[in-house]
Amino acid sequence: MHDDRRLIEDRLARVLRERIVPAIHPRSVPLRASIWVAPDEPVPVAEGLAAPRTPIESGAEWGAPWGTSWLTLEATVPEDWAGHTVEALVDLGFEGGIPGFQCEGLVYRPDGTPVKGLHPRNQWVPVAAPAAGGEQVLLHVEAASNPGIPFQPNDLGDKATAGTRPLYRLGRLDLAIFDEEVWHLVQDLEVLGELMHELPEDTRRYEIARAIERALDAIDLADVGGTATAARDCLTEALSRPASASAHRISAIGHAHIDTAWLWPLRETVRKVARTTANMIALLEAEPEFVFTMSQAAQFDFLKQRHPEIYEQVRKAVSEGRFVPTGGMWIEADTNMPGSEAMVRQFSFGKRFFLDEFGIESREVWLPDTFGFAAGLPQIMRAAGSDRLLTQKISWSRTNSFPHHTFRWEGIDGSRVFTHFPPVDTYNCTMSGSEIAHAARNFKDKGRATRSLAPTGFGDGGGGTTREMIAKAARLRDLEGSPTVQWQSPAEFFDAAEAEYHDPPVWVGELYLELHRATLTSQAGTKQGNRRGEHLLREAELWAATAAVRAGAGYPLEALERLWKTVLLLQFHDILPGSSIAWVHREAEHTHAEVATELAEITRRAQWALGGEQTGPHLFNPAPHTWSSIPAGGAAIADSAAPPCSVTTCDDGGYVLANELVRAEVDRRGLVVSLVDLTNRRETLPPGAPANLLQLHPDFPNAWDAWDVDAFYRNTVTDLIALDSLTVLADSPGTAALRVVRSFGNSSVTQTLALRAGDAGLTVDTEVDWHETEKFLKLAFPLDIHADRYAAETQFGHLFRPTHTNTSWEQAKFEACNHRFVHFAEPGWGVALISASTYGHDVTRTVRDDGGTTTTLRFSLLRGPRFPDPHTDQGLHRFRHAVFPGADLADAVREGYRLNLSAPETGVAQPVLPLFTVDNDAVVTSAVKLADDGSGDVILRVYESLGGRATAVITPHFGTAGIHTCDLLERPVPDPAATITDETPVHVRLRPFQLLTLRFPRTTT
Structure with missing residues (x-):
């Protein structure tokens, strides 16, 4: 039987491919085509419809990278087609069957009404059902010639470098009869063939194989349409056998995961959303059981602002419960790097949009593709009225398989949210037999739960769910040998899942993705703009609120909301992580700069309203901490009676920076070889392990250049100790500072090491003129401290991570995220390391010959991946870090804020009462x-x-x-x-x- 099944599968595949599928459209006539090429960026629909056309034939080249062309397609329905369903078949030059990563189109009627989107797996346009014969067909297609960007270094990721050579060649442009009975025969055969392939060697598999064989025998290959019904009759019994009572239950939800930017710019996402939603509106009208969901409030807003006619159709479908807004966030954001208030505003603006526009409040958070989840997220979710989370991405982890598919996730404060990872292991399910069978086999909660979710549809501009997927779901609704499939909204699935699974297992702490760790570092400029924007927004709100309360000034509510939404948009999980094309990051850095300028002006106006530029108020008191006074004597701190700040020369050509709290010795290589906490008479650094050490690694991951850094990068390291110059930059009672200049490869670095009066930390400003590729730059601070864990700041608190690698789970966390601080401690003494704009870091520990423990923290500064942006991080970058010996957690929190806050303006007026x-x-x-x-x-x-x-x-x-x-x-x-x-x-x-x-x-x- 095994060999027979293989023969039947092979026979089925060829007959479908060469005879039955072509017979879906048995008769056709050519469409007449004409074209107009927009000169630059996309134009309004009315302009595209009215522009003059020139004739173009099937087979002709068209479409410069990132261009827009308007096609007009015309034909007359033949009189003898009366009574038939008629469709237009439009192949824009699609390459292969992968939607979303090549040319796309949106079809319009002559009055500008959108019809549906076009992509490789959805090339048909409805014309008449049934036709009367003689109808005049006139369609317009807004065709986007987005390049199919290969996953290797290229210049296609920016219109400025992509060139103008046409990318595509028009394919089939026909008016055709649609034979619905043949189309149904294709769905019958595909569902049963895929099920047969997945079933074990049992009676059911044999029955299906024989049914398929009888159906193929019944088909006249020269008259597929005339024999399709007879073939379908041979399959009726096999398709009508009900599923077992214990079959796994799959809740299907129509879905189109659209990256808000990735291998296309933001402006193209607006059109991708329009194409997809137009498709889904048409499908909802045709399929009464179908339910579709869309999660990102910003994408709804794209429609509202740019395609109001589609948006009104969406609103109607939402009111009918068929088009379901879910998720409740402004954007499907990264959750590791956004700050506390940014994550709050993702929810407050997202959920308020859904409430204001649709009267809907979702309990579900929908983040299928986000690259791991910060431990502070459950509390934020619950504080926003959401207590359910869906994601798919953790299934991408390379080292450890996550032990649950349905569980409760507990955050740092003890908040718990009901969480589901669909075992189908894709957020682009197509209802294939292999996917459905995998979901059932893979489900890790068997015996305790019976159901899972399957987000179903093509994403990234692929147009969402197709009529073929819906047809397959209908056949799988209750079919022996298969899980059952039912269309449900996310809320309906979660209601049922929670009802049957009262006491699921609990996972505590971050949901760490064991992949894509380099996204904490790639595109430093985008990340710095985000951090700066977050803090400026919060400062501007504070000043504006104070001016409104104290001076009656107008509060710029609309401007602040607009600016927040701009920053939130750029936190999308392929923008802030640095994994988009060059065009996206060039725009992001420009937009961040504009946001900073406008926020500075809002703050200035508020200060002016308060009577001039002020020295307060601040969100957080940035005054120096009140540590104990300087101890007297001691050999290790013999010069502790120095002035508030001083620079002295060492015999070896290095220098000592000192104030009343800290003494830092810098050797003639520009490395910090001693950092003494004078209050506690404690040396911070291990013997022979210098700090402020820049280290360079090769960085060529096995895949996903901008996303990944693999553990083997550590095998090779170059310490950057060659020195161009070491000079005293400042030596005054207020500041002691040195300048360190180095060159390496094609790059150079200038650092300023500074102590300031009353400040218990050494500040390190690093300016890198970076021209390396496939390299990874780290800044190392070894510490003489014995700690088996350390604290890393996350939203509204911190989490502890181990410094050891006892288990494979700990080994996999060789690159991790922090916000403003990391903190290491022994009982009674600790060290805080502060970052003003970097997120990625690694921690290692060794035991020295003297028995002491060296724990090393390395900040990740820069990378040089070549895909998707071949010029990632090239150019000038500035970073600020600081080390505070003797700091406790409260000091770490305070100094983290202080280093990140903008310097207070100096003015003429008195301080303002907070x-x-x-x-x-x-x-x-x-x-x-x-x-x-x-x-x-x-x-x-x-x-x-x-x-x-x-x-x-x-x-x-x-x-x-x-x-x-x-x-x-x-x-x-x-x-x-x-x-x-x-x-x-x-x-x-x-x-x-x-x-x-x-x-x-x-x-x-």
């Missing part, structure tokens, strides 16, 4: 702003920053009454953490890492 004071430094202010609803109420968001319990008294310094605790959408919700009365001050009790949002209505007195 809107709030908080009496516990462990309770950190995350945001001060006016309410998003325009009421003028003041919003304060705080969080417990140290991982312990905290009580605090919050005192507003303005008239207020009726204070509320709120969710992230600023809606009042009860919270037992706060003791709220109409009286002030407000007393709060916070759990470890708990965030709390308070709303303060203002009074006139």
